[in-house]
Amino acid sequence: MDKLTSLREAVAKLVRDGDAVALEGFTHLIPTAAAHEIIRQRKGDLTLIRMTPDLIYDQLIGMGCAKKLVFSWGGNPGVGSLHRFRDAVENGWPRPLELEEHSHAGMANRYVAGASGLPFAVLRGYKGTDLPRVTGTVAPIKCPFTGEELMAVPALNPDVTVIHAQQADRRGNVAIWGISGIQKEAALSARRVIVTVEEVVEEFEPRPFQIVLPAVAVDAICEVPGGAYPSYAHGYYERDNAFYEEWDGISRDRERFRGWMERHVLGVESFEEHLRSIRKEEVMKA
Amino acid sequence: MDKLTSLREAVAKLVRDGDAVALEGFTHLIPTAAAHEIIRQRKGDLTLIRMTPDLIYDQLIGMGCAKKLVFSWGGNPGVGSLHRFRDAVENGWPRPLELEEHSHAGMANRYVAGASGLPFAVLRGYKGTDLPRVTGTVAPIKCPFTGEELMAVPALNPDVTVIHAQQADRRGNVAIWGISGIQKEAALSARRVIVTVEEVVEEFEPRPFQIVLPAVAVDAICEVPGGAYPSYAHGYYERDNAFYEEWDGISRDRERFRGWMERHVLGVESFEEHLRSIRKEEVMKA
C-alpha cells in the first residue's frame, strides 16, 4: 500500500498555505494528531471548514493558522465557549477571523453537493432567520414542479479533508464504525484526502454501523494510535471528558494557551510524544 | 412487536386500489411473495414504481393490476425482455400501460428527494437525450451561484413501498446486508411501508455493509422465509438464475403465462404453498 506514509510527510505534501481545509469529525474521531502536525508545520492563511469546530480549531485559530472559518456550531461540546475562537472573533487576536456561517443542515448538504459533483444543494431552512443577512452563500430557489421556494447553498469542495478512522486495510480501504457523522461526504468532496487511523489491519471484521471508504478516495493513510485524543475512537478508547473541561482553563488566557501549545504541541515531534508530554500515553495502547 | 402480521393482512390493510406502489429491490431481495399476494388480492389500477421492474412487475402487469409504470430499466436481468411488459406497451394487453420513464440516476434521486421531504432533486443528466421529450417530469434548473443549468426531477413519494429484508428484530427494526440498493430511500419516501423478512431474530449480528431501518419507519413486518425467490437473500439462499431463464419461456405466450399464474400464484394460498408448487421449498429452509 503506497499510500501509507508518516503524518509529517502527508501534511507536508498535501496541505498548502492558503488551502481550504476540513478536519472533520462529529465529537467522535476528531483528527487531533493531524491538526497538531499542521500547527507544527506552521501552515498559514488556511480557510478552516467544519460543522462543529472544537478544541483543534481553537488551537489552529489561536496559533494564527486560519484566516477564515466556515462552520455551523463552534463550541467546546458540553463545556461552553471556545475561548480562542471567541478572542479571534471578538478582538481579532491573534488575527481577525472571517466567518462564513451556516446551520448544520446547510453545511451537511453543502458537503453532499460537493461529494456529488453538483454546484449546490437545496433544503428547507434559513428563511426568516438572520443567517442569509450575514452569510453570502445562501440563495432562494424555486421548485419547477410545485412552485415552492426553498433555499440553495453552494457545494463545499475542500482542498484537503483530514479525518481520523479506526482502521485501514492493506489495500488502503478505510473502516469507520459507530458515529461516522459527515466524514464520508467530507472526504468524497475534497480534492486531497488524509486519513489517520488507529491501526492498519489485514482485513476488516464486520462491526455495527461500519462504513468503508475505498482506497481510491484516499491520498495518504497515516497510522497514529490515539490520534483522536481527547476525542474517542469507538472500540479503542473513550472520550476524555475531563480534558475538554480542562481546556476551558488552558484556553481562557492567551499566555497560558501559548505556553501550553509551545510545550505540548510545538515542543514535541510527534503525537506520540504529545501524549507522553500530557501523560496520556495509555490511549496509544488501547 | 405489534407490527408483526401476516402478509395477507398487511396487503389487505395497506395496499389499496389505485395506489402508487413501489416494490423495490436491486436484483437482491426482490419482494416476490408480496407481489404474489397483491395479485391474489386482485389489487387494481396501481401505479407501479421501480428502478428495475423485473419478473414480479411482469406478473403484475400481465395480470392487469397496473395502469402505469414509473421506471428506469425494465428487463429480465441477464436474460432479455420482459414479455408481459412488452406486450402491454406494444399491444396494450391485457390493458394499456402508461409509462413515466427516467434514468437510474433520475429515479434514485427522486427517491432521495422523497425521503428528504423535498419536492425535487437536482442532477446533471437528461440533456440532449429524448427522455425529456417523452417524460413530463423533468425540468431545467439553474444554479443560483454558478449559473450552470442542471436538471430537476420531482420527488417520489409512493403510497406504499414494499421491500424484502433478511431480518427484523423483536422491536421491529429491519436489517439488510449485502447489496441494499435503493431500499432505504424507497421505504423512507413512502406513506406506508411493508417489509417481508426471512426471519425475526432477538438481536442483529454485525454483518458486512449492513443497514438498519428503524421500526418507526415500518408499518408491517411479515415473516416470509424464501420470500425473495427467485431472487436471493444474502446469507440465506442464492439467486436461481435458471428460473429467470425459465421465465422467458413461461412469459412469452399469453396463455402459458396465464396458466402458470393461475396454477402457481392464484391457485395457492401462500408463498410457502407457491414454493412447494414449483418444487422450490428448499429455499425456505436456507
Place this chain on the structure above:
Amino acid sequence: MSGYTPDEMMSIAAARELRDGVLCFVGIGLPSEAANLARRTHAPECMLIYESGTLGAKPDVLPLSIGDGVLAERADSVVSVPEIFNYWLQAGRIDVGFLGAAQIDRYANINTTVIGDYQKPKVRLPGAGGAPEIAASAKEVIIILRHKRRAFVENLDFLTSVGHYKGGKSREGLGYTGAGPTMVITDLGILRPREESRELELVAVHPGVEVDQVREQTGWDLAVSDDLKTTAPPTEEELGVLRELRRKTEAARKEGAG
C-alpha cells in the same frame, strides 16, 4: 414534597411534556437531560434522536456532547449526518424538537449566535448548529431555558431559529412544515403561544413562584393567562430518577479516559 432546585423543577416539568412513543430530536444540555428523564419515567418508548446520527439512542448516562459513544452503543440505528437532517428531520418524521436558547423573544424566536452586533459581538456564541431546521421541521418544538431578563428579550440580537416569527400567521408564510414552538419551559414556569397572536403567555408558574418574579425576569410586557396554573411539584420518583441520572453522569465524566 420539598427540597428541590428550580433547575430540577424545570427539567422535570419539561420531561413531563414528552408523550411516550414520540420521536424526539434532542439538543444537548438541558433538553437532553429532560428527554432522558422522560425515557426513564413515563415515556420508556420515546425514541431519542441526536444530530450526530443516532436513532433511538438509549444512553445510560447523559452525553456531554451530541456525538458521545454512549449514544451509539445501543441505538436502533446509526446513520450519517445528512441522513439525520434530510431523511428524518426535514422529511417531517420528528414529533418533538427539544431546544435550548441563549435569547428568546415574545414569539419564541431563538438566538444562539451572538450577543451584540454580529460583526463586532460582545459575546460570540456557538452558533446555529441543528436548531434552525429543528425549529423549522419538527412537528412541534419545546424550548427549555432558564428564565433571566437577559435571555427573555424584547429584541433578539440575532434571529438564529424561527419560532412564531412576527406572530399571527407570519410563520406559515415561510413555508415551514412544523407547527413551531408549543411550549417554553423555564425554571420559573411554563409559557405557551396564544392561539391567534402566537405571542407567548405565562400559563403556569412552578410552586412558590410569583407572577411578578416572572415578569421581573422577562424583558417585555409579559402576557399572563387568565387561567394560570401552578405546576405540580416533582414527585419522589421524578426527583430520584433525575438525581440518580445526574450522579451516574458525573461519575462517568470524572472517570473517562483521564
Place this chain on the structure above:
Amino acid sequence: MSGYTPDEMMSIAAARELRDGVLCFVGIGLPSEAANLARRTHAPECMLIYESGTLGAKPDVLPLSIGDGVLAERADSVVSVPEIFNYWLQAGRIDVGFLGAAQIDRYANINTTVIGDYQKPKVRLPGAGGAPEIAASAKEVIIILRHKRRAFVENLDFLTSVGHYKGGKSREGLGYTGAGPTMVITDLGILRPREESRELELVAVHPGVEVDQVREQTGWDLAVSDDLKTTAPPTEEELGVLRELRRKTEAARKEGAG
C-alpha cells in the same frame, strides 16, 4: 493463433483497452465480460463498479445481473444506489464507463429505449438504466456491441444516452463533465471519433475482416482511417482466460438454487 469467434475477438479487444488501475463503471453483459477479462489478464488493479452499489467488485464468475451476490462478496465497499450515481459517477471519479447499446449513430449516441415510435414501438427495449449518466459523467466511455446494420443506424429511433451528440463541440454545450465515447468496439473492428467532427471512423478491423464487410453492416457512409490497423489476434492467454471465465460462469448459472 486460430480458432476463435468474432465475439471472443470483440471481448478481448475491449478488455485490452482497459488500463490497469482505472475505475471502471461496468454495464451488464458484454461490457461486464470484457472488464472482468481485463481484471484477470493485464489489469488486476482495475476497480470495477456496478450500479447496484458495489465498489471494487471481484466476481469469480460473471454476474448475470448488476446486483448478483458475487459482486458484493469481496467488494471493497458496498453503498446505496444514490451514492454510486451521485458520489462516484456524477462526481467525476469514474475513469471509464463501459456500455452496450441496441442502436448507435455516427456520433456514438446510443439508443436502448425503443425500436420504432416511442408511443407505439415495434420493440420496447428495457430503457435507459444507468447509461445516460454514465455517458454524461464518466471521464471516457467505451461502447461494445455487435456490428449489425440494424444497430449502426443513420438515425436513432430514440436518443437514450448522449455520445458526441450532433458532432463537433455540440456535446460540450450540454455541460457534461466527461469526454464522451472514445472508442466503439465491435465484432468486426474498432471505431474512434475523429478529432474535429467527432464522427466515428473505422480505425481497425479484426483479423480476416474486410472494410467492405464493415461498411455493409453500417447504416451510414462509414469513414475509414487512412491509417487503418488490423487488431492483433487473441493470444493463447487471453483466449484461455476468457473461455475459463465463460465455463465457470455457465457452470455456476446451471447450479444456482435450482
